[in-house]
Amino acid sequence: MLTGLDLPDRVDIVVVGGGFAGASTACHLAKLGVTDVLLLEASESFGAAASGQNASMIRQVATDPCTGAMLRSSVAAIKDDDWGFPVDVQWSGSLLLVHGERGIPVVEAARAAAMEGLDCAVVPPMDARKRVSILDAVRFDQAIWTPGDGIADVSALLWRYLNEARIRGVRLKTGCKVTGIEVDGGKVAAVRTTSGRTACRFVVDAAGAWAGDVAMTAGLGPLPIAAYRRHLVVTPPLPFVDPAWPLVWHLTDDWYFRPEVGGLMLSACDQDLWPAGPVPRDPAILERLAELLAARCPPLADLPVKNWWAGLRTMASDGRFVIGPDPRLQGFFWVAGLGGHGMTGSASVGRLAALLLTGGLTDPAAVKAMGPQRFLPG
Numbered sequence: 001m002l003t004g005l006d007l008p009d010r011v012d013i014v015v016v017g018g019g020f021a022g023a024s025t026a027c028h029l030a031k032l033g034v035t036d037v038l039l040l041e042a043s044e045s046f047g048a049a050a051s052g053q054n055a056s057m058i059r060q061v062a063t064d065p066c067t068g069a070m071l072r073s074s075v076a077a078i079k080d081d082d083w084g085f086p087v088d089v090q091w092s093g094s095l096l097l098v099h100g101e102r103g104i105p106v107v108e109a110a111r112a113a114a115m116e117g118l119d120c121a122v123v124p125p126m127d128a129r130k131r132v133s134i135l136d137a138v139r140f141d142q143a144i145w146t147p148g149d150g151i152a153d154v155s156a157l158l159w160r161y162l163n164e165a166r167i168r169g170v171r172l173k174t175g176c177k178v179t180g181i182e183v184d185g186g187k188v189a190a191v192r193t194t195s196g197r198t199a200c201r202f203v204v205d206a207a208g209a210w211a212g213d214v215a216m217t218a219g220l221g222p223l224p225i226a227a228y229r230r231h232l233v234v235t236p237p238l239p240f241v242d243p244a245w246p247l248v249w250h251l252t253d254d255w256y257f258r259p260e261v262g263g264l265m266l267s268a269c270d271q272d273l274w275p276a277g278p279v280p281r282d283p284a285i286l287e288r289l290a291e292l293l294a295a296r297c298p299p300l301a302d303l304p305v306k307n308w309w310a311g312l313r314t315m316a317s318d319g320r321f322v323i324g325p326d327p328r329l330q331g332f333f334w335v336a337g338l339g340g341h342g343m344t345g346s347a348s349v350g351r352l353a354a355l356l357l358t359g360g361l362t363d364p365a366a367v368k369a370m371g372p373q374r375f376l377p378g
């Protein structure tokens with residue numbers, strides 16, 4: 001890890017951002033033998049933004065087939081024991097609840113995922129209620145049961161990527177903000193930072209909600225990527241909660257809960273467009289959650305609150321990850337728009353980015369579907 005103000009004069013690749021996108025990309029570059037890499041994080045610690053503020057839920061069914069495939073291959077990689085750094089995951093499964101027509105796309109996605117080998121099943125409410133008793137009071141007409149979903153130790157997962165990168169020779173630095181990207185002859189030439197300048201051939205923009213700001217410093221116009229604020233609420237221990245419950249997400253009514261240290265973590269799935277930067281909490285969200293639960297899940301009405309916070313989910317307009325070279329500037333590479341799946345998808349995201357950066361063979365359909373060129377004319 002680099003300390004002090006010294007930056008190398010020159011590296012091959014600068015990765016901007018020390019969340020899941022940047023850490024996993026650096027890790028997978030290193031695993032492919034590419035170690036002349038410098039990862040810069042503006043905050044004093046890694047994972048200080050969305051990667052440290054998320055709900056820790058691993059969920060493999062997604063309505064977009066490309067995203068679903070990325071999530072499932074990522075979970076297989078997270079489970080793989082062939083890493084030096086263990087990550088604790090409670091594989092307690094997930095129940096996705098749906099009712100009415102709005103549920104049809106996700107039910108179809110689950111059936112397609114099952115055909116492709118994911119252990120998941122569309123089950124009647126009775127089966128779901130056997131697993132989580134309080135669902136007796138909840139309205140839904142189908143549930144998707146995925147036993148291989150769960151709750152991850154997100155900090156351990158982030159540090160797995162960072163440590164794998166570091167021990168292979170990638171240089172990591174916190175407290176160093178990239179303030180500008182120099183361009184020479186139509187190519188990326190260097191990054192300017194709060195700690196000095198480093199020449200480089202590639203910049204990987206893994207700056208989460210700030211990805212557009214970083215691109216702008218290279219003179220690139222925006223892509224349709226925006227950040228949205230979401231709150232999470234944690235209760236103290238509750239006598240009726242079974243810590244072995246799966247995570248439960250009502251996809252039609254937009255709320256979820258999962259066990260958390262004897263109590264629950266919950267969200268009203270709020271999604272307010274928010275600028276990159278500090279994410280203040282809005283006390284109105286507690287009222288909104290309480291009203292929603294009183295109406296939709298009465299056993300969860302009037303819960304005590306132990307802790308609550310908000311973070312930014314950064315999404316492209318089509319909901320897919322944005323991974324690939326920017327055709328407008330040689331050497332500028334996006335790993336952004338990880339949305340609500342960035343922790344779960346992190347292993348595939350970093351692997352795809354590393355393969356593309358190194359010219360390794362990869363699935364052309366995924367490349368076309370994920371690349372930033374999909375938003376650009378011609």
Ligand SMILES: Cc1cc2nc3c(=O)[nH]c(=O)nc-3n(C[C@H](O)[C@H](O)[C@H](O)COP(=O)(O)OP(=O)(O)OC[C@H]3O[C@@H](n4cnc5c(N)ncnc54)[C@H](O)[C@@H]3O)c2cc1C
Nearest residue numbers: 017019020021042049051054055057178208311342343344
């Ligand atoms: C409330 C909430 C719940 C979520 N729940 C889940 C979940 O259950 N499961 C799941 O899989 N995903 C979940 N997510 C999504 C997941 O957390 C994100 O997709 C993922 O963390 C995004 O990672 P990232 O690296 O792209 O962004 P970030 O984690 O935001 O990292 C970007 C980093 O770039 C740094 N940076 C910015 N500008 C600069 C600069 N100029 N120079 C240097 N560094 C810079 C920032 O400081 C930041 O640390 C959730 C997100 C939120 C907010």
